[in-house]
Amino acid sequence: MWPGERPPGGGTNPQQDANPYQQPGYQQPNPYTAQPPPAPDDGNRRTRTVALAATAAVVIAALVTGAVLLGGGSDDETAPDPARSSASPTASDGRKPTVDGWKAVVNTDLGVAFDVPADWALESRDWVSYVAEDDDPDETPLVAMKGPAVLKAQWCTSDDDKDGRTDDTPLASAGSRGNNGARSTEEIARADSAAWVYGMYTQPDRKKVTTAPAASFTTASGLTGSVATSESAGVERQDKCDTDGKATTFAFKNAEGDFASWSFFGAAGVDEEVPQVTVEKILSTVRVFTPEES
Secondary structure: OOOOEOOOOOOOOOOOEOOHHHOOOOOOOOOOOOOOOOOOOOOOOOEEEEEOOHHHHHHHHHHHHOOOOOOOOOOOOOOOOOOOOOOOOOHHHOOOOOOOOOEEEEEOOOOEEEEEOOOOEEOOOOEEEEEEOOOOOOOOEEEEEEEEEEEOOOOEEEOOOOOOOOEEEOOEEEEEEEOOOOOOHHHHHHHHHHHHHHHHHHOOOHHHEEEOOOEEEEOOOOOEEEEEEEEEOOOOOOOOOOOEEEEEEEEEEOOOOOEEEEEEEEEEOEOOOOOHHHHHHHHHOOEEOOHHHO
16 A cells, blocks of 8 residues: 555646657756755755755855756746746735745745645755666755755655665655756756656656646746646555655746746655645745845
C-alpha cells in the first residue's frame, strides 16, 4: 500500500502539450544549473536543503549558484515578454499576509512575498531547497527555491537504500527564486514547473512529465506574468514514497525589473493532495516589493 494512495482518475488535461524538455529551445543545458554550496543537507532522496549564512547569503549564492536563487537581470530581453510589471500600490506592505489567518512567506533579497495556509511550516529565509539528478555526485541543481514553505515535511519517511538513514518526502512545498539568464516569463514558467515534477517525482524518465502551455496571469496585487502547470502520470512506484506529482510556476519581473518566479510542487493522486483551488489561492497572493524596504 503506497502512502496516501487513492484510485487513479481524471487523466491528463487534453489541452496540455508535449514535454518542454523535448521542445526546441530546451535542448541546451539548463541555464539555471550550478554547483550547490557545501553545507549540511537534510538527506532527502530528491529534494535537498542547503543552509546559507544569513550575513553572507547573497554573496555565497552569487558566487556558487550564479544568482540562481537571488535574481538578476536577463541576458536577453529581446524576446516578447508580457511581464513588464511593477510594484502595486500595496506592494510596500508585501511582508504582511494578505489572507486572514495565513502566513506570509518572504524572500527579502528578491523582493517577493506570498501567503500560505496556517498549517504550512516556514523554512528559514536563508535555506534553499533544490532538486538534482539522483545519480549526480555533484548534485547540480535542476531548479531551486529559497526560504520555502512546506506542508507536512515528513509526509512520507523511508529508507529505500537500506543504509539505516531515513529520507523524508514532503507533501508539498512552495517558494520563490530569481531567474537570471532566462529569455521570457513563458520559458521560465514551463521549464521550472517541468523541472520540479521531473526532479521530485519521475526521474530518470522525462517522458512522464506533461506541461501545459504558458498563459498570462495577474495576481491579486496586480502583478502580471506567465503561469504554467506540469504533472506526471504513470510513475513506477518501486519505493514506499514514490507518487505522481504536479507543479505550478508563475514567472514575472520583480520591482527591480529582474526575472523572478514562484513555484509550487506537491504529490498528486493521493488522498492528501493539495487541491488546485488552494494552489491557485496561494498563487493569487504573490506580490513584489522593493528589497531595500525589507
